[in-house]
Amino acid sequence: MAAKPLLELRGIDKSFGPVRVLHDVSLSVYPGEVTALVGDNGAGKSTLVKCISGIYPIDAGTVTFEGREVAVHSPRDAAELGIEVVYQDLALCDNLDIVQNMFLGREIRRGIALDEPAMERLAGETLASLSVRSVNSLRQLVSSLSGGERQTVAIAKAVLWNSRIVILDEPTAALGVAQTTHVLELVRRLADNGLSVVLISHNMNDVFAVADRIAALYLGRTAAQVRASDVTHAQVVELITIGRSGNLGLPPEAPNDFADLLPGAPR
Numbered sequence: 001m002a003a004k005p006l007l008e009l010r011g012i013d014k015s016f017g018p019v020r021v022l023h024d025v026s027l028s029v030y031p032g033e034v035t036a037l038v039g040d041n042g043a044g045k046s047t048l049v050k051c052i053s054g055i056y057p058i059d060a061g062t063v064t065f066e067g068r069e070v071a072v073h074s075p076r077d078a079a080e081l082g083i084e085v086v087y088q089d090l091a092l093c094d095n096l097d098i099v100q101n102m103f104l105g106r107e108i109r110r111g112i113a114l115d116e117p118a119m120e121r122l123a124g125e126t127l128a129s130l131s132v133r134s135v136n137s138l139r140q141l142v143s144s145l146s147g148g149e150r151q152t153v154a155i156a157k158a159v160l161w162n163s164r165i166v167i168l169d170e171p172t173a174a175l176g177v178a179q180t181t182h183v184l185e186l187v188r189r190l191a192d193n194g195l196s197v198v199l200i201s202h203n204m205n206d207v208f209a210v211a212d213r214i215a216a217l218y219l220g221r222t223a224a225q226v227r228a229s230d231v232t233h234a235q236v237v238e239l240i241t242i243g244r245s246g247n248l249g250l251p252p253e254a255p256n257d258f259a260d261l262l263p264g265a266p267r
């Protein structure tokens with residue numbers, strides 16, 4: 001596993017008017033790893049992701065990408081860094097087919113016409129590189145796909161655009177058991193291919209099935225960022241519900257960032 005984070009957030013604050021939603025949040029995202037971002041409803045996960053993806057400006061804090069401080073002022077800035085977010089509901093257009101969805105807004109042209117064969121080839125290659133065999137035809141309308149296939153196409157779309165960091169917002173929330181397994185396998189494969197994956201999830205089984213690292217938010221603060229292999233389900237539930245876990249081996253008064261000093265954390 002790589003020792004240096006690809007993306008590092010430090011001291012992130014974000015308020016909406018008088019409501020302070022993120023306070024001094026830290027997050028480190030490593031290449032080749034799945035980082036699960038967990039927290040109760042309203043903990044600030046979506047807001048943090050919107051800050052990372054340039055939708056919301058941060059009020060304070062630093063964002064470092066490959067060791068260099070960056071300013072992400074817009075989704076375009078984020079896309080240029082290779083940060084792609086796959087939202088559960090908004091990821092695809094039902095009335096378009098798989099190829100059209102994967103190239104929406106970034107179509108390949110040949111003269112004034114769309115280069116359909118090139119787009120079809122690239123879409124097919126991307127799906128194949130992710131070992132996706134479940135879609136019958138690249139020209140199938142997305143409305144005819146199952147929930148799991150839709151997530152697969154949405155994730156493949158992010159990969160197609162040379163993403164370095166793929167942020168998945170509850171990708172299995174609407175899926176049954178078998179489809180959840182497929183999507184989690186795909187998530188793991190993305191990381192094994194060297195991408196950084198951030199997985200927002202409320203499902204501890206999913207988290208422990210694929211995550212290398214778990215970042216927990218509690219009431220807009222970082223409760224801890226730990227290796228998944230160093231914690232139990234019960235400890236993560238404590239981090240989510242009361243903001244700390246007495247059994248993490250941290251001194252009781254330690255600031256949450258000390259979680260980085262847990263055994264196995266990168267130095």
Ligand SMILES: Nc1ncnc2c1ncn2[C@@H]1O[C@H](COP(=O)(O)OP(=O)(O)OP(=O)(O)O)[C@@H](O)[C@H]1O
Nearest residue numbers: 016017019021039040041042043044045046047048
């Ligand atoms: N645009 C906004 N204006 C004011 N408050 C907001 C805004 N967006 C989010 N909030 C508040 O910020 C807090 C964090 O919300 P956020 O959606 O980031 O949490 P979350 O962890 O993603 O929750 P969930 O798991 O329910 O999606 C909530 O109290 C929410 O009401």
